[in-house]
Amino acid sequence: MVWGILCNNYIGSSPPNNAYVLVGSPGVGKSALLVLFCCYLATHHDYNIYLARSLKHAGRTSSPHVLLCFRGKEVTAYPDCRPHHMEALWATFRTEHVHNLKFLIVGDGYRQANFESGQLDFFNTCNLLSTSAQYRLTEDSNHKLLGVPAWSFQSIQAMARAFGTLEVDELYAYSGGSVRAFTRDPFDLKMRTILQCNSVTAHTSVALRECISGLLDQGIDIMRRLFICNVNREESYVNPNRWLYCVDSTIVLKELAAKATLESFVNNGRDFAIEINNTDYVQTLKELLVQQMEYTVHPDDLKLILAKNDDDNWLQQNSGVVEALKRGVATNVVKKVLAKPQMIGSYEIRALGVPTEGSREGEVQSTAELSQLLQLYGGFPSSLFVRQEVKMVWGILCNNYIGSSPPNNAYVLVGSPGV
Template identity: 30%
Template sequence: MIGKRGRKLRNLLIVKVPNLTRKRKLSEASILDQLEALQVAEVEFQLDALSDKQESDTPIVKTPGLHAFWKGFGDFPSSYFVRKEEVVIWQVVRGLLPTVGKKRIVMVGSPGVGKSCFLMLVGLYMACIEKRKVLIIRRVKEGDVANAVVYFDGQGSIARQKNLSAFRLQLLREEEELQGALVLVDGYSQAHVDAEANGLLPFHVLATSCQYDAKHDDPSHVVVIPAWQRNDLEKYARLTDWAISTGLSRKTKNLNDSTWRKFLKEQYFYSGGSLRDFCKTREALKEQVERYCSKIGNVQAYQLVYTYGSGRSSDQVDRIRRHYITNPENEEHYTKSRYWKVSVDSGYALKYLGQNVSMQKQLEVFTYAESVDAGFLGTTYKLLLRHAVHEAYAKKTPVVLKMNEGSYYERIEICAPRIECRGENEEECYTCLANLSERTYWHPDYPFFPFIDAVVICEAFRSGSNRSEEIVAYIQATIRNEKTFKPHRLRKLNEAMDKNPSIVGVNRVFVVAGPDSTTCKRFTLRGAPNPEEFLTMVSCFDPNEFERQLRAEH
């Protein structure tokens, strides 16, 4: 070879490097070679019909087709309950979908609240109603299955495969057929999604249980799917075979209302606002909460409630805390994190974690639960009263229950040197009461002991007098405006206490404690006995006022 200036050049051997990626691509069958017809009725994923369904008497959509289609590919329930939150979330997401080419959508929320279910509905809707190409990539935790990939061609056909490696997933996404497809990713953390080697980028919609930080160069729309409200869980239970599937009953029909209330109250005490947990058997649910609580570190345990974000981007939101928003009917509250809180809502978890935290931390949970009328408000109030009694003796500041005007006593003061939490079932609790010591505040270890929350030997004061009388107070703490007095429960209590030699001749009083004066003034105790037969009174214990008093005095 001769150069431009006549200089001879050495012979050059030009070697073309083979395209290994291309060869690999050609050597492996593509899932697109396995297209098949989608056989799911449109009514199962018609998101535009959610509002009408939610307002009906039976807001449940039957989904046998979706249940069969997703079996082994991440699964889908055989039906889903339409709550108000889903209706509003669809309005929000539908408005954001046209912009996903520039701003992706990230749906965050606690485990078990329906993120995956909702994302699958969005995928089917976009593929079958909007006629878009859709690629869904799901993280799966089923034995040997790690992931499931499903492609919808927008014309009624689908292809799917399990356990694609990151390399094969990337090859699939490079195929011409998939260009322009809407990519939905389910169940992966922000760190996993953002790692280019995992083949999940770019995506358009992500559903994750992890906190997601949209950095300054990440314009993602973050949308929260909040925890279930207690009344929705109760409605779901009554409309399905929930009582049977949880092992609580052999039948659903003809259960009386008191049995329903007992089942629902006790199950929610353990589950909080997770539908998935609410549907577990009682034993499995209790064991799960204990296991999760035992894994929570000291720093996390002290944060019973906190604002979303708060520097916790690297932490997975544990399975004890749930996302809540201020107003479920306001679309803005789903997209602006200033309206979000992450809170422990399982009564059992609150009891477990609350043993070693300050009253101020417990008060934060109560204040937030009160602000959004959360289903766990009643439990937090009972725990606060219990915690206040612990603080009272240590700081020599008695807990004062102020009676409604006109009551036989003006107030009672509790400053017990001994606090007992004993009795793992109803009969054990009655045995404990038969042996109750003087100046002791007893509360049951059994969370569903009926009628009362505590028994204490304490001091009572009549109006205008500084002289006290020793009484036995049967205390029931409540946030409600009314209760029904149950004479047969009082008889069982009195029978147990009659066996106790320490309180012979001591006056016994049934005392309702409410969180504020307004609640107490409105309170009605239905079926209360004649005061000459047995004394009942309504009192106020304001935890905020007690906490302020502690800070002022110490």
């Protein structure tokens, strides 16, 4: 799928329609795909390509830059190239092909920060990039992101059969969708995975499990994998909203779950005012919050919880509890608040205080008469324990069906059996 998108963009269109940035998790084959595609363009379509690769993760002690200059089927290689040499060679190569529309500048393995200033800033005009780091597009950027998904278990399994690899389940439990990790020596793979898990703190474990931008900007996420929701549709590869980041290694998941603590949900707190209508939905509030947070997270990754204490009063902004929260300190009051269910995106803001009448949370309500009445007609429990979630659903139902004829919505109650 990715190869097809690249071919449609770079073949038969000079200059290409888009300048793509291949993004994805480490070890899923982005670099191999990029180099192979450059060779294909040069040998079969007579392209002239300036390909620079950063091999800092390959155990090199010399300069991490490798330069390959394709002039059709002829290739000139510079295995140990310093940044100032790269800039000079690029200027020469560009002059050679200034009138050639089949000319590409390609970078592999660099971070976006490498191009912001200094001797590699000429990469800002590149035609094709590949990186495992986060890449943020600016409003005036001429680049487009192209996701290269991690390997599914089925793909890993098919590859393992082709190469005669045994113990697929055990190895995949450590490697997840990284084919580079999967093909390592088993002992090396297991040691690397454990060391990576040991480097995670309680706070970062929550970020890894729940936030798309859990790491520092332009960081490389070695724990989670990028997957694509529908691998058979081209538009899913170029639309980040259809990408999914998740920890797919069961070993890593167990380690992260063990490290995560309640206090790690509270860190670097800050407050800001947001104007929202009473009839708006919680999802709208999430989107406004994301704007205030400069789009460092996705709205669906936010967990919003009503800041009410046990006596149903709101936490006050100038209280000691809230001031401690801003400093990252979770008091017992905050811990109790965080233990409550999060607000659902489809809730209306005005509905968050209901129900106000009827049973209170924690009470046991006798339903003996109703139980006896319905004994032969599907049955009913003789008593009910009132929990917060039921109160919320009850309030939503009351708002919809009481005082509105016909009701505003026709609801379908869904959930697990026996709840």
